[in-house]
Amino acid sequence: MVGSMIGIVLYLVFAPFVGGLISGIDRKLTARMQGRIGPPLLQPFYDVRKLINKEILLINNMQFLFAWCFVIFIAFTGALFYGGVNILLVVFVLTTAAMFLVLEATTTNSPFSVMGANREMMQMLSYEPMVLLTAVGFYVATGIGPHDGTFNISEIITHSDIPNVVYLPGVFIGYLYILTIKLRKSPFDISMSHHAHQEMVKGITTELTGGMMALIEISHWYENVFLLGLVALFILCSKWWSIPLALIVCAAAFFLEVLIDNTSARVKWDLMLKSAWIITLVFGAINIFILQMF
Amino acid sequence: MATKVAKSPWLLHYDGSSCNGCDIEVLACLTPIYDVERFGIINTGNPKHADILLITGGINTQNKAVVEQLYSQMPEPKVVCAVGICACNGGVFKECYNIIGGVDKVIPVDVYVPGCAARPNAIIDGVVKALGVLEEKRKNMKGGAAE
Numbered sequence: 001m002v003g004s005m006i007g008i009v010l011y012l013v014f015a016p017f018v019g020g021l022i023s024g025i026d027r028k029l030t031a032r033m034q035g036r037i038g039p040p041l042l043q044p045f046y047d048v049r050k051l052i053n054k055e056i057l058l059i060n061n062m063q064f065l066f067a068w069c070f071v072i073f074i075a076f077t078g079a080l081f082y083g084g085v086n087i088l089l090v091v092f093v094l095t096t097a098a099m100f101l102v103l104e105a106t107t108t109n110s111p112f113s114v115m116g117a118n119r120e121m122m123q124m125l126s127y128e129p130m131v132l133l134t135a136v137g138f139y140v141a142t143g144i145g146p147h148d149g150t151f152n153i154s155e156i157i158t159h160s161d162i163p164n165v166v167y168l169p170g171v172f173i174g175y176l177y178i179l180t181i182k183l184r185k186s187p188f189d190i191s192m193s194h195h196a197h198q199e200m201v202k203g204i205t206t207e208l209t210g211g212m213m214a215l216i217e218i219s220h221w222y223e224n225v226f227l228l229g230l231v232a233l234f235i236l237c238s239k240w241w242s243i244p245l246a247l248i249v250c251a252a253a254f255f256l257e258v259l260i261d262n263t264s265a266r267v268k269w270d271l272m273l274k275s276a277w278i279i280t281l282v283f284g285a286i287n288i289f290i291l292q293m294f
Numbered sequence: 295m296a297t298k299v300a301k302s303p304w305l306l307h308y309d310g311s312s313c314n315g316c317d318i319e320v321l322a323c324l325t326p327i328y329d330v331e332r333f334g335i336i337n338t339g340n341p342k343h344a345d346i347l348l349i350t351g352g353i354n355t356q357n358k359a360v361v362e363q364l365y366s367q368m369p370e371p372k373v374v375c376a377v378g379i380c381a382c383n384g385g386v387f388k389e390c391y392n393i394i395g396g397v398d399k400v401i402p403v404d405v406y407v408p409g410c411a412a413r414p415n416a417i418i419d420g421v422v423k424a425l426g427v428l429e430e431k432r433k434n435m436k437g438g439a440a441e
């Protein structure tokens with residue numbers, strides 16, 4: 001209990017800093033890959049500070065409400081995760097949070113926001129099966145051997161001295177695939193792109209100004225730290241060496257995402273949906289199916 | 295100078311009735327040689343996220359309303375930077391039947407970047423000048439009392 005309280009507090013306090021730093025590294029890496037010098041490492045923090053200092057032009061009050069709900073639910077998702085609670089609960093709260101962003105964009109009635117919202121729902125449709133399978137995968141993997149399966153995150157880590165990824169290589173690949181969608185990286189950045197001059201302007205975030213946009217940025221930092229935490233969960237086990245190994249794997253996964261972002265053009269939604277589901281079925285489902293036989 | 299707003303200026307580039315010469319120079323600023331992202335400058339396509347409105351080319355009877363609307367959609371503090379002699383006063387197109395004149399005929403302009411075409415280093419210089427104005431405006435926005 002005390003352990004999970006510490007986890008929650010640490011996450012709520014430090015995740016924005018870590019997330020902002022990760023985003024700064026992302027922009028620096030991207031610039032280097034393109035042969036540019038790139039912005040300072042702390043640029044994301046400067047951006048958010050500036051946004052807070054700008055005027056807020058609200059379209060309606062619902063926008064305000066939903067943007068706040070998005071932040072709170074994203075932070076809640078991560079807090080549950082780092083608190084070591086039930087992973088299924090985490091998955092469901094994450095979906096709820098994503099829905100609030102969609103709602104926010106729909107209330108504005110702006111064609112760009114609404115288009116972004118529609119595409120965001122396509123993205124949710126693409127990654128949601130794999131996220132659920134990841135949770136199920138952990139349950140099945142912990143069920144191997146003398147124990148019963150569990151959805152409890154602390155038990156997933158402590159139940160054995162072999163990293164879960166050994167049992168779940170397919171699920172891990174599937175999760176990495178949808179991580180590209182979740183991190184809003186090209187080729188799957190179809191609802192909102194970090195790059196300028198898209199056909200849908202800034203997609204789902206088009207109508208957010210000043211402090212509201214800052215809120216969304218911060219919640220993306222929270223979200224990214226949570227998503228990378230889920231990568232780490234594949235590696236962590238009861239042995240001490242799994243902690244540095246998990247950090248290395250997280251860094252490698254993130255580098256891979258940035259590399260993919262810079263080397264691929266965005267695809268249409270139907271290709272995203274099909275490929276994500278095929279990967280989910282081929283890697284995720286078959287992996288779990290094979291595990292079930294033991 | 296580098297305070298709250300000045301470290302993260304986001305641009306909105308609007309092409310008025312330019313010959314596209316200046317537009318290409320604006321885009322050149324994004325390339326590895328000039329790399330404006332060094333200064334945290336982002337070329338955003340969205341007036342609601344923009345701090346600096348960068349206009350190339352003059353104002354004609356058809357784009358007048360567009361420019362006014364873009365300007366009104368930007369949240370305070372905001373500055374306008376007219377790039378190229380066309381945007382400053384109409385330039386070579388000044389006498390055309392459809393040209394109203396420079397950008398300052400419809401919205402207040404804070405920085406003028408002359409040149410035909412304006413060179414990337416002149417444009418970056420203009421944007422950096424605009425940052426000073428932006429910071430000034432932010433202070434005034436707070437009513438001076440908060441500072």
Ligand code: SF4
Binds near residue numbers: 350377
């Ligand atoms: S200033 Fe010169 S280069 Fe620029 S838009 Fe006008 S004519 Fe073209």
